[in-house]
Amino acid sequence: MRSAEVHLRVPESAGLQQGRRLVEICNACRYCEGYCAVFPAIELRRQFTSGDLSYLANLCHDCRACYYSCQYAPPHEFALNLPKAFSDLRLETYERYAWPRPLAALFRRNGIAASVLALLCTVLFAWMAKTPSRSAAGSENAGAFYAVVSEGVMIAISGAAFLFALLALAMGLRNFWRDTNSPSALDAPSLLAAFKDVFTLRNLGGGGDGCNNHDESFSQTRRYFHHSLFYGFLLCFASTYTAAVYEHIFGWISPYPFLSLPVLLGTVGGAAMLVGIAGLLQIKVTADPGPASKLLLDIDYSFLVLLFVAAATGLLLLAMRSTAAMGGLLAVHLGVIVSLFLIFTSPAPSSRRATISPR
Amino acid sequence: MVDLPQSCDVLVVGGGNAGLSAAITAREAGASVILLEHAPKAFRGGNSRHTRNLRLMHDSPTATLRGSYSSSEYWNDLLSVTSGKTDERLARFTIDGTSQLLPWMKAHGARFQPALEGTLSLSRTNAFFLGGGKALMNAYYAAAERLGVNVLYDTEVRSLCLARGMIREVFAVKNGASAAVRPKAVVVCSGGFQANIEWLREYWGDAARNFIIRGTPYAQGVVLKNLLEQGAAPVGDPTQCHAVAVDARAPKFDGGIVSRLDCVPFSIVVDRAGRRFYDEGEDIWPKRYAIWGRLVAQCPEQIAYAVTDAKSEKLSMPSAFPPIRAETIVELAGNLGIDAAALEATVRNFNQAVRPGKFDPGLLDDCRTEGINPPKTHWARPIDQPPFIGYPLRPGITFTYLGVKVDENARVIMQDGRSSANLFAAGEIMAGNILGEGYVAGVGMAIGAVFGRIAGREAAKVALR
Numbered sequence: 065m066r067s068a069e070v071h072l073r074v075p076e077s078a079g080l081q082q083g084r085r086l087v088e089i090c091n092a093c094r095y096c097e098g099y100c101a102v103f104p105a106i107e108l109r110r111q112f113t114s115g116d117l118s119y120l121a122n123l124c125h126d127c128r129a130c131y132y133s134c135q136y137a138p139p140h141e142f143a144l145n146l147p148k149a150f151s152d153l154r155l156e157t158y159e160r161y162a163w164p165r166p167l168a169a170l171f172r173r174n175g176i177a178a179s180v181l182a183l184l185c186t187v188l189f190a191w192m193a194k195t196p197s198r199s200a201a202g203s204e205n206a207g208a209f210y211a212v213v214s215e216g217v218m219i220a221i222s223g224a225a226f227l228f229a230l231l232a233l234a235m236g237l238r239n240f241w242r243d244t245n246s247p248s249a250l251d252a253p254s255l256l257a258a259f260k261d262v263f264t265l266r267n268l269g270g271g272g273d274g275c276n277n278h279d280e281s282f283s284q285t286r287r288y289f290h291h292s293l294f295y296g297f298l299l300c301f302a303s304t305y306t307a308a309v310y311e312h313i314f315g316w317i318s319p320y321p322f323l324s325l326p327v328l329l330g331t332v333g334g335a336a337m338l339v340g341i342a343g344l345l346q347i348k349v350t351a352d353p354g355p356a357s358k359l360l361l362d363i364d365y366s367f368l369v370l371l372f373v374a375a376a377t378g379l380l381l382l383a384m385r386s387t388a389a390m391g392g393l394l395a396v397h398l399g400v401i402v403s404l405f406l407i408f409t410s411p412a413p414s415s416r417r418a419t420i421s422p423r
Numbered sequence: 424m425v426d427l428p429q430s431c432d433v434l435v436v437g438g439g440n441a442g443l444s445a446a447i448t449a450r451e452a453g454a455s456v457i458l459l460e461h462a463p464k465a466f467r468g469g470n471s472r473h474t475r476n477l478r479l480m481h482d483s484p485t486a487t488l489r490g491s492y493s494s495s496e497y498w499n500d501l502l503s504v505t506s507g508k509t510d511e512r513l514a515r516f517t518i519d520g521t522s523q524l525l526p527w528m529k530a531h532g533a534r535f536q537p538a539l540e541g542t543l544s545l546s547r548t549n550a551f552f553l554g555g556g557k558a559l560m561n562a563y564y565a566a567a568e569r570l571g572v573n574v575l576y577d578t579e580v581r582s583l584c585l586a587r588g589m590i591r592e593v594f595a596v597k598n599g600a601s602a603a604v605r606p607k608a609v610v611v612c613s614g615g616f617q618a619n620i621e622w623l624r625e626y627w628g629d630a631a632r633n634f635i636i637r638g639t640p641y642a643q644g645v646v647l648k649n650l651l652e653q654g655a656a657p658v659g660d661p662t663q664c665h666a667v668a669v670d671a672r673a674p675k676f677d678g679g680i681v682s683r684l685d686c687v688p689f690s691i692v693v694d695r696a697g698r699r700f701y702d703e704g705e706d707i708w709p710k711r712y713a714i715w716g717r718l719v720a721q722c723p724e725q726i727a728y729a730v731t732d733a734k735s736e737k738l739s740m741p742s743a744f745p746p747i748r749a750e751t752i753v754e755l756a757g758n759l760g761i762d763a764a765a766l767e768a769t770v771r772n773f774n775q776a777v778r779p780g781k782f783d784p785g786l787l788d789d790c791r792t793e794g795i796n797p798p799k800t801h802w803a804r805p806i807d808q809p810p811f812i813g814y815p816l817r818p819g820i821t822f823t824y825l826g827v828k829v830d831e832n833a834r835v836i837m838q839d840g841r842s843s844a845n846l847f848a849a850g851e852i853m854a855g856n857i858l859g860e861g862y863v864a865g866v867g868m869a870i871g872a873v874f875g876r877i878a879g880r881e882a883a884k885v886a887l888r
């Protein structure tokens with residue numbers, strides 16, 4: 065009864081009340097139990113604490129199958145719209161769990177502005193950190209990258225951003241875990257299952273036939289674009305790390321020729337990301353607004369656009385690594401990546417983030 | 424002006440399970456098909472959108488069904504729930520027809536839950552729709568539109584011109600404008616009349632005003648009445664309907680499955696005066712599910728209250744409306760709005776009458792009362808553990824039994840015994856041929872699917888001749 069006591073003292077947010085009302089109806093109905101992990105999790109309970117509701121909201125991958133197949137969807141007076149209610153709840157709960165909190169609040173109120181601001185700041189910072197004296201633009205000399213942004217500065221900025229991101233993520237997770245009392249915490253089988261789900265995007269499945277992007281019909285396109293983005297991202301990551309291995313282990317200094325592993329991985333990965341993001345953006349723009357959460361949409365847009373800019377500048381960088389534009393491009397590219405890390409690992413409630421979903 | 428062609432091969436009235444099965448089949452046979460649906464798009468699919476499963480005969484396990492369910496077992500189930508009020512030839516014909524349904528349904532977009540996952544213990548006899556009946560209706564509408572069926576929403580059929588067993592013309596109204604169509608054949612799939620409160624009042628008097636209609640408000644019986652007035656032979660008891668106990672807080676229409684309550688066997692049920700009136704533990708719940716609608720309908724003001732305590736709460740499925748709780752019986756009576764002294768006395772007498780036994784919610788156990796009337800013959804345990812909980816109950820009408828008589832080609836039979844030349848019926852509007860009384864889960868959709876396909880096929884044959 066811990067939570068019941070809490071409810072008496074603090075009035076619950078509108079999002080929680082709404083979520084509970086809907087989930088209680090679903091628990092009496094259960095018609096959607098084959099669509100995703102949310103419904104079996106609902107069926108384990110009879111009463112829903114705020115922690116239970118955040119947990120359920122984070123299991124939802126917004127495929128919208130349950131919206132189109134619900135006999136109680138608006139205009140029915142029950143106005144059942146789980147994907148929207150869960151998106152609103154995710155936004156609310158990320159704000160509650162995110163760390164540090166003031167940043168989270170800022171982000172919730174104005175996702176797009178906050179992203180733009182962070183982006184400008186980091187780009188500016190990176191630009192200023194360019195070593196002015198030895199402008200190595202255009203040179204094919206060994207180590208030209210580090211001549212543009214001194215290696216120390218580069219490592220410092222990215223290292224700090226990375227550490228901050230890790231810390232913020234850990235703090236957020238800890239808050240979340242504490243509140244949801246997640247049933248199957250971090251045991252190996254459930255982690256493994258979660259990883260498998262992430263890699264196959266099982267939960268984007270609508271029970272196996274894909275998502276409902278525009279109307280009652282199911283489609284796999286969202287899953288395919290998501291795959292393109294996800295694996296493209298992994299390739300880019302791999303590109304960066306092979307480059308690091310080349311440099312630090314073999315002592316081969318960048319830039320590398322087109323047919324080298326880092327450049328090939330980066331090119332294919334960057335292109336795949338661009339295709340994936342463009343597809344996802346297109347689906348978002350043309351999607352039925354019925355089951356969408358307005359606030360979360362803004363945040364999703366800023367995330368996708370930042371990611372697009374990151375991938376695009378990365379590709380450009382590869383293409384123009386031996387021209388005069390390289391210096392500026394590198395600064396922008398780094399700035400974008402750092403702000404992505406900063407913004408989207410801590411307070412941002414993006415529905416795109418892979419949540420570990422124990423089953 | 425209504426954008427409606429003046430003629431077509433096959434006209435289907437009503438876009439639920441039966442109507443779509445008929446429209447798709449007729450279109451695939453090559454007929455031009457118009458489907459008229461009274462509801463707007465958002466509420467299309469009638470009662471079918473509230474369904475969960477359908478009952479299928481099968482000789483061996485499939486991906487969606489466990490074990491086997493033979494024709495004779497199916498027939499015995501039907502025979503026992505209807506107390507023999509069924510047309511054996513049509514019933515057996517329907518049962519055999521269900522063995523062909525799965526592949527057809529899947530080919531037209533239906534998706535099912537894997538066997539074993541079903542919430543009820545019905546995964547041997549019934550196939551469960553993934554996402555429920557509305558998902559099935561969405562798939563069927565998409566298939567119909569892909570095939571070129573002309574679907575018109577917000578279009579109510581008001582009358583059919585039936586002369587010498589033959590439909591000449593059909594009159595419909597869309598957004599206040601009327602139109603007439605001259606189809607070569609007509610399939611009526613417009614359901615029962617359970618949403619027509621005035622019609623229900625003819626049999627139930629003012630009590631009907633307090634009924635809750637579980638499904639679509641469009642089941643007004645306009646087409647049914649019109650056809651019966653023009654000499655179609657009736658079938659089924661007009662005064663009877665399938666009714667269950669639902670939560671009194673449910674919406675007047677379309678509350679669907681989530682308002683049903685199955686706590687009765689583990690509760691006592693009292694009327695407004697706080698008095699018990701029937702043995703709550705008479706039999707296992709599915710068998711008694713449908714008598715409680717009628718029992719509550721006979722209570723003053725058509726309302727009753729299930730009362731139980733903390734230890735029994737979790738024995739029944741959660742419902743959409745949270746139970747009303749209180750720390751004492753008196754307080755609970757206040758919260759429910761019943762006479763507190765009377766409820767307290769009823770609970771006290773009941774508790775004293777409970778005999779010791781071994782409680783088992785899964786079977787007819789030996790926990791019963793002695794010395795009170797009516798007795799509670801099973802699952803009787805003292806109501807003594809706070810918080811006490813209560814649910815208000817009202818009669819929830821699922822469907823009416825009155826329909827039109829048909830032959831095995833789904834042709835409507837006229838009062839003179841002859842089959843109509845071009846009028847067919849499928850679904851709830853003719854279910855009374857097979858289900859003269861009672862109900863067994865999943866038969867409604869089975870009848871609609873089997874007869875919808877037959878009606879579509881036969882109507883196309885007539886039209887294309």
Ligand SMILES: Cc1cc2nc3c(=O)[nH]c(=O)nc-3n(C[C@H](O)[C@H](O)[C@H](O)COP(=O)(O)OP(=O)(O)OC[C@H]3O[C@@H](n4cnc5c(N)ncnc54)[C@H](O)[C@@H]3O)c2cc1C
Binds near residue numbers: 462679850
């Ligand atoms: C809550 C609930 C749950 C149920 N669960 C199940 C289940 O799990 N399994 C099962 O087998 N059965 C179930 N049933 C019964 C089942 O719903 C019916 O047997 C079945 O849906 C009947 O199908 P139908 O096509 O004949 O009628 P409907 O699906 O009701 O379709 C009739 C259509 O006709 C339209 N219409 C009516 N009048 C007119 C007019 N004048 N002009 C134009 N259109 C008109 C209506 O708008 C409606 O769309 C359930 C019923 C309810 C209420």
Ligand code: SF4
Binds near residue numbers: 089131133134135554
């Ligand atoms: S979303 Fe609608 S159909 Fe699905 S389980 Fe919930 S109430 Fe039932």
Ligand code: SF4
Binds near residue numbers: 126128146
């Ligand atoms: S939107 Fe999809 S993932 Fe979310 S609850 Fe509904 S079916 Fe599950």
